[in-house]
Amino acid sequence: MSGPAASAGGLSADLAEALAAVAGRRPLLVASDYDGVLAPLVGDPSAAVPLPGVAAALARVAAADAVTVALVSGRGVADLRAVSGFEGPYRWIGSHGAEYGGPLTAELAGRRDVLAEWLAPLVAAVPGARLEVKPASVAVHVRQVTDRAAAAALLERADAAADPFLTKKPGKEVLELAVTDADKGSALLRLRDDLGAAATVYLGDDRTDEDAFRVLSPGDLTVKVGEGETAARYRVPDPAAVVVLLETLAGALD
Numbered sequence: 001m002s003g004p005a006a007s008a009g010g011l012s013a014d015l016a017e018a019l020a021a022v023a024g025r026r027p028l029l030v031a032s033d034y035d036g037v038l039a040p041l042v043g044d045p046s047a048a049v050p051l052p053g054v055a056a057a058l059a060r061v062a063a064a065d066a067v068t069v070a071l072v073s074g075r076g077v078a079d080l081r082a083v084s085g086f087e088g089p090y091r092w093i094g095s096h097g098a099e100y101g102g103p104l105t106a107e108l109a110g111r112r113d114v115l116a117e118w119l120a121p122l123v124a125a126v127p128g129a130r131l132e133v134k135p136a137s138v139a140v141h142v143r144q145v146t147d148r149a150a151a152a153a154l155l156e157r158a159d160a161a162a163d164p165f166l167t168k169k170p171g172k173e174v175l176e177l178a179v180t181d182a183d184k185g186s187a188l189l190r191l192r193d194d195l196g197a198a199a200t201v202y203l204g205d206d207r208t209d210e211d212a213f214r215v216l217s218p219g220d221l222t223v224k225v226g227e228g229e230t231a232a233r234y235r236v237p238d239p240a241a242v243v244v245l246l247e248t249l250a251g252a253l254d
């Protein structure tokens with residue numbers, strides 16, 4: 001991954017150069033994760049709103065000729081649309097890739113509901129823990145659990161009891177148990193192929209984004225937001241730097 005040398009606006013000089021280079025490739029796919037990238041992490045998932053400037057920068061990028069913007073989230077698409085407030089000609093990929101072109105089947109919802117019913121009493125027993133029922137998964141959130149030992153024990157219990165037909169998706173202060181094996185990497189490749197994209201930009205901050213970073217090629221541009229090991233080529237410190245990155249990309253595309 002690139003070194004820390006900073007340029008104007010807080011982007012490293014090599015990232016700024018890479019953005020200028022990728023802006024010349026069309027069709028171009030610009031895809032981003034949501035939580036922790038376009039919206040800072042907060043205690044209540046329903047309060048995670050985009051940073052000022054994000055919506056305008058995304059719209060500028062999407063207005064460029066032969067550029068597609070995609071939102072690729074662990075959230076369900078309906079939730080992502082509502083919480084982000086984004087409106088634009090975007091591709092919406094939710095539930096870690098399980099929601100690609102429309103809603104999921106009732107059969108999957110039934111399996112998810114059984115799972116939610118089983119997890120509910122475990123979560124209710126831990127003050128501050130939160131159960132989020134999503135289209136293809138159930139998420140056990142512990143960000144607001146002050147007893148950290150109890151938080152860890154809850155996540156371990158949910159992890160250990162999950163049957164082999166579920167896909168475990170650990171994330172930031174959360175463990176999701178999914179009823180599909182979809183992942184962001186497979187969804188991103190599908191979208192890239194559907195669009196015939198010559199290059200892809202992907203921004204992400206969490207473990208599930210590593211699936212996307214890993215499937216992309218050296219000619220693509222991958223950016224990890226924040227600390228931690230990553231397969232991404234570049235790094236920015238936080239969502240505020242993502243706004244600068246998107247504005248820089250929009251400027252290069254104009």
Ligand SMILES: O=P(O)(O)OC[C@H]1O[C@H](O[C@H]2O[C@H](CO)[C@@H](O)[C@H](O)[C@H]2O)[C@H](O)[C@@H](O)[C@@H]1O
Pocket residue numbers: 033034035036040041042043044045046048072073074075076132134139141142143171172173174176206208
């Ligand atoms: O793929 P993403 O768009 O990054 O979504 C990942 C998960 O994001 C949400 O949880 C995370 O953000 C919350 C709000 O800031 C935070 O409270 C929580 O601790 C984080 O794990 C969302 O609630 C999940 O459904 C997404 O899968």
